[in-house]
Amino acid sequence: MTLLLQAETVSRHYRLPRTTLLGAPPRLTAVDRVSFTLERGRTLGIVGESGSGKSTLARMVMAFEAPDAGRILFQGQDLNRQAPAALRRLRRQFQMVFQDPYGSLDPRRTIGWSIAEPLRALGEPPGRRIDEVLQQVGLQTTDAAKYPHEFSGGQRQRIAIARAIVTRPALLVADEAVSALDVSVQAQILNLLLDLQDELGLGLLFISHDMAVVASICDDVLVMQQGRVLESGPAPRVLNAPDHPYTRSLLTAAGA
Numbered sequence: 091m092t093l094l095l096q097a098e099t100v101s102r103h104y105r106l107p108r109t110t111l112l113g114a115p116p117r118l119t120a121v122d123r124v125s126f127t128l129e130r131g132r133t134l135g136i137v138g139e140s141g142s143g144k145s146t147l148a149r150m151v152m153a154f155e156a157p158d159a160g161r162i163l164f165q166g167q168d169l170n171r172q173a174p175a176a177l178r179r180l181r182r183q184f185q186m187v188f189q190d191p192y193g194s195l196d197p198r199r200t201i202g203w204s205i206a207e208p209l210r211a212l213g214e215p216p217g218r219r220i221d222e223v224l225q226q227v228g229l230q231t232t233d234a235a236k237y238p239h240e241f242s243g244g245q246r247q248r249i250a251i252a253r254a255i256v257t258r259p260a261l262l263v264a265d266e267a268v269s270a271l272d273v274s275v276q277a278q279i280l281n282l283l284l285d286l287q288d289e290l291g292l293g294l295l296f297i298s299h300d301m302a303v304v305a306s307i308c309d310d311v312l313v314m315q316q317g318r319v320l321e322s323g324p325a326p327r328v329l330n331a332p333d334h335p336y337t338r339s340l341l342t343a344a345g346a
């Protein structure tokens with residue numbers, strides 16, 4: 091069986107502004123030889139403090155930017171060796187949910203319009219699909235005609251999830267998708283993600299700096315620090331008996 095997602099020794103460097111007149115601009119290694127695999131129906135958590143490279147990794151998985159070294163394989167296909175049309179076709183299969191549902195929803199458009207956006211990008215008429223996904227995320231079909239400001243933070247995150255699943259993806263990348271929400275609302279959105287995963291067989295790449303949240307949802311965990319993988323393995327093992335003091339410090343910070 092082909093793996094859903096595979097990262098093979100992926101690295102990403104950024105150039106920093108020059109500090110001296112003639113010297114070479116310094117380079118920052120945001121992601122340093124990271125490898126992992128994710129199967130359908132499974133959740134891989136990526137944890138680490140701010141600046142550890144989690145979002146950079148997510149952007150590469152989404153093919154928003156390319157690695158400087160290593161490969162990202164989606165269903166066995168190297169994302170960075172696809173012709174533009176082939177990549178567009180592949181894109182329907184991996185979608186992302188961001189932290190801030192305000193920033194990702196156009197305030198002047200109805201949410202029905204926003205949810206249909208990925209379908210428009212593929213040139214597909216939405217048909218009944220908007221009603222279907224609204225129901226799947228626990229909203230009303232009549233909500234399609236409303237505007238973002240009419241919804242709470244948690245509801246807006248449901249809308250963002252509806253938009254992410256509208257193309258029937260196989261992989262969902264959630265980057266701090268519940269971090270901006272109150273704890274009780276966080277639990278509702280996490281439950282929704284788990285329900286959708288059961289229903290749709292989604293692979294979930296779940297990025298968070300919050301160990302408690304990761305513990306509640308992930309099968310496997312990868313701990314990052316300064317771009318590197320410090321340790322990884324099944325969530326119960328990594329969270330109950332971490333190898334590394336850094337992982338223990340993240341757990342302490344989460345009050346676990």
Ligand SMILES: Nc1ncnc2c1ncn2[C@@H]1O[C@H](COP(=O)(O)OP(=O)(O)OP(=O)(O)O)[C@@H](O)[C@H]1O
Pocket residue numbers: 104105118119120138139140141142143144145146147299
């Ligand atoms: N476009 C960029 N140009 C230069 N440096 C960048 C760029 N994007 C990220 N970085 C740097 O790469 C490192 C990793 O950043 P990244 O955003 O991936 O971390 P993160 O783990 O997602 O952090 P957070 O938890 O705060 O979201 C940081 O040092 C960051 O400043």
Ligand SMILES: [Mg+2]
Pocket residue numbers: 144145146265
């Ligand atoms: Mg980030």
